[in-house]
Amino acid sequence: MKVLKFGGSSVANSENITKVLDIVAKTSKETKVAVVVSAFGKTTDKLLAGANEALMDITIAKEILEAIKSLHFQIIEDLIFTNKKAVSEEITAMFNRLQSIYEGVFLLQELSDKTLAKVSSFGERFSSFIIANAAKELFDAIHGESRDLIITNNDYLSGQVNFKLTNKNINSFFDKNKHQVVVLGGFISANLEGETTTLGRGGSDYSASIYAADLNADELQIWTDVSGMYTANPRVVKQAYPISEISYEEAMELSHFGAKVLYPPTIQPALRKEIPIRIKNTFDPENLGTLISKNPKKGTDVKGISHIENISLITLEGGGMIGIPGFSKRLFETLSQQKINVVFITQASSEHSICVGVYENDAPKAKLLLDETFSIEIDRKKIKPIIVENELAIIAVVGESMKNHQGLSGQMFSALGRNNVNVRAIAQGSSEKNISAVINKYDAEKALNTLHEQFFEEKTKQLNLFVTGVGNVGERFLAQLHQQKKFLKENLKLKIRVIGISNSRKMVFDTTGINLKNWKELLENGEPTTLDTFYEKVKKSNHINSVFIDNTANQQVSEVYEKYLRQSISVVTCNKIACASSFENYKNLKRISRKYNASFLFETNVGAGLPIIDTLKNLINSGDRVHKIQAVLSGSLNFVFNNFNEDSTFHDVVGQAQKEGFTEPDPKIDLSGVDVARKILILARESGYQLELEDIANSSFLPEESLQTTTNKDFYASLIKYENHFQDIYKEADVKDCRLKYVAEFSNGKANVGLQHIASDHPFYNLEGSDNIVLFFTDRYPENPMLIKGAGAGADVTASGIFADVIRIANQ
Incomplete structure (x- = not known):
């Protein structure tokens, strides 16, 4: 026998239910099948919304009920033909009873847990009855009533199962059943008095597991709208992928920490009998999904990453706790008595504090209760008033083999740290199947993607x-x-x-x-x-x-x-x-x-795409010391003076340099020497020297009037006005058989920039176009300097330098 459970999305409408019936039909050809179904779509939420509205306005409650009724009768119309009248009459009678309950809520102005359980049970009662009758049209099927089979205590909204009675009921029913398929409602149950109870939200999975365990099923299949349990929530982490096989313990950890594809208590009954659980996709039935079993095939050490949002941290802290037994017991007893679920626990080894995580909506109540419990100690200043931190999330890395792999915790927290995800608290069980951390809930998506990249996308x-x-x-x-x-x-x-x-x-x-x-x-x-x-x-x-x-x-x-x-x-x-x-x-x-573990890279500040700064960093990091730097660091000025002569005008050459992208948008920055001064300043600083820009001597060749202009138009006009000045500069160098180069120098802690006459035997003499050149004189290169030379200006080479810095970050 197999037990197949179908969730709300799988039975949301007639089209989806048709897919469900096809899956059940194929399975029932091989073996007997118990089918456990949830309510249609969001029916349970709507039923509860209607009940709450009934307290205030019965008219609105009836409108909600009418919408629910419309969906159910549409499905009856689409899928049931031979027995449509009888099914419609039964569903109508159930809706009438539900409306009477709403009216009772309105008249009494009371909505108890008992009433909420009764109201919410109708979703599965409707769906199981309708689907069972739709199944009868296609194959041998019958409807089973879960409230006659699963017995709980009197906790109406989260019943604790009486497994002895439940096992007896289920076995008795199925021993007598001769039909190939039984359709049952999930989530619903009853107490010893026959009153309706429920197994808690998500309880349909749990119901299915109870049936599978009691019937010793060959397999429990949970059919949903995703193809198994994923390495992370695929809605948050686009690169997440299904896990092919996983152990019961790993699945429990992932489901506890927010993997919504499986309700956490589901695993226990199946685990007890070692019944395999398979998570399947109703909308992709050929996909193998995820197999949960005792001995899954060996996979990655980390199986998955999950998280819970809307968490609050509650901290009990104070010197008066040290060496005094009983604080933990009182804390957990107080929370347990008020049914406040603790999802995270950590305690400092100094016994100075205990920290627990609870759901955010429970936090105000928990603080009031704990402040009262420890009121004497708080009044005597032995401990502080209870501290509550809100807007948090828990993120968990899960894997049964993690204990055999050293350094996983380090990888986890290093990755989070690099991406500025602050960790508020940490917990790791002795079994080492789970490493959990509390973080700001606004960082949850980033943290999931960070850790998924770290553990599952190492290649990309x-x-x-x-x-x-x-x-x-x-x-x-x-x-x-x-x-x-x-x-x-x-x-x-x-x-x-x-x-x-x-x-x-x-x-x-x-x-x-x-x-x-x-x-x-x-x-x-x-x-x-x-x-x-x-x-x-x-x-x-x-x-x-x-x-x-x-x-x-x-x-x-x-x-x-x-x-x-x-x-x-x-x-x-x-x-x-x-x-x-x-x-x-x-x-x-x-x-x-x-x-903050963030790179600050500026290779293109000097030499555009040339690896000048990176090379200098490597020298310094390896223990070398820079004594002197000589350089031509302005591609624009080099271009200008390589192309300026008696047959051209200075104005036109500068204009050409700007047009070809060799200058800053304001060419005066280049021609004034400010740009070169900044570059030699950066090199001096990267060499380990403390200088300011005003410390650099700048011998400008521009007339004062040109330096004082405020617009490009006025600047170019001044270049025309002082053309003779520029021609004189050229002729002075030409007479000496020298070339003009704007040189930056750093030596003995001092720096200067200015136009120089470069003789033919100097390394700078043959520097063509917009090229840059830099000479580093260091301890290791005292006489024959390290030389870096190449294109030092232009949009393409500068962009390639930016690109190179991005690659450097990627390689870190």
Whole structure:
């Protein structure tokens, strides 16, 4: 014999019930079948809502009842033909009794547990009777009444089963039954006096397990709307997948911690008789689903990740607890007597505190009760008043083989820490099947995705990017990302999604990833943005492995880095302003980056895509010391002076440099030497020296009038006005057979930038186009410096440098 249980979604309407009957028909050809059904769809919720409305307005209660009635009679119309009149009359009589109960509630203004049990039982009474009669149209079937078979105590809403009587009733009924299929209502039961009781919400699974155990069934099948128990909630973790096999103990742990596919008490009766449980999908019946058994096939050490939301932590704390027995006993007795369920327990080894997790709606009542229980100790200052923390969730990593694998706890908490998920409390059983942590409930989705990636997606890492600035560099960066998407996934096992994009006017977000084929159109139709609204949107999205990318040269943008880093959101930037700001701010950003495990990378601050800063970091980290730096660090200035001569005008060459993307949007930043000064400052700081921007001597070649302009138009006009000045600079170098290079130097703790005459025997002489070059003189390279040379300006190379920093984060 097999026992098949079908949940509310499986019997929500006529179409779904037809699928259920097909499954039962196929199974009944092989063996006898007991079918346990839930109420149709959300019927139980509606029945209880109607009862509560009846206390205030019987008219509304009757309207709710009429809607429920309409669904049930539609199913009768669709599925029952030969016995339609008799079925309709019986269901009508049941609805009339239910309406009388509502009217009694309204008249007496009383809604007891006994009445609630009776009201909620009608859902399964309706569904089992209708489905049994629909089954009779197709195969040999009969209706069974669970209230005659499952006997409980007088707890009407969560009855404790009398297994001795229940076993006797079930065996007696099925011994006499000659039909191939029996359809029974789940969830419902009765006490010794024959009064209706229920087994608690989710009790239909439990009913099915009781039948399976008492009948020694070959298998218990739980049919639902998903293909088994998943590695995590698939509605929250898109990469979650079904678990093929799992042990009873692992399934109990997962179901206890929120895996809603299975009601936690379900497993106990089946476990007692070692009856296999299979979770199946009504809408994909060929899928094997999940098999729960005593000896599942060996799989991964971690089987699944689950969570419970809306948890409160209740803490009993105080020095007066140390060495005094009985505090734990009194705490749990108080909660137990008031039927407050404890879902989490942890205690400090110092005996200074006990911490328990309860459901949030029980927390106010629990605090009042415990404050009263420990009132004497609180008054005498031996312990503190009960502390309650709300808006929490419990997240649990479950696996029977975890005890044999060292370091799983470390992996769990390291992964959560990297993503700024603060752990409030931790519990791990001695069996080591479960590691549980209490976290902020708003971090639950991020935590689930983080841990799923850690334990189940080790081959593919996901990064979620938030991009500000989509000018030349930003546009090329997005293009490179789109182009390399397939390569990254196949070769680096890396999935990069752009979740948010903004410019100075608009922003667009998509939690599943923005389509980079048409991001411009999406952004143009996006919502208005500010730096604060974009940040709040990023923070609220709360994605794992988040990276904020600044492709601007904007000071205000650079001032928000700290906010992102404090949320454990990494920052990648080509904007030099932050790292060239005050030394205090530079060090602060570095410190916060380390504190919150968020990368702060700015390779493109110097040399665009050249690995200058990364190379310098490797030198310093390996114990080398920098004594001197000589460099040409402005691709734009190098381009300008490589192309400027007596046959061209300085104005036109600068205009060409800007047109080709070699300069900042304001070319005066480059030509004034400020940009180069920032770069040598950053290199000096990365070498371990403390300098400010004003410490760097800047010998500008621009006329004072050019330096004082406030718009690009006025700046270019000044270049035309002082063309003779620039020609004189060129001729002076040409006469000496030298080339003009804007050089940055750092030596003996001092730095300077300025235009120099470079002779033909100097390494800088043949530097072409917009190339950069840097020479590091160190302990290891005292005479022949380490030399890095290559393209140092342009949107493509700068974008590739940003891209490289993103890859560095992924590889951490």
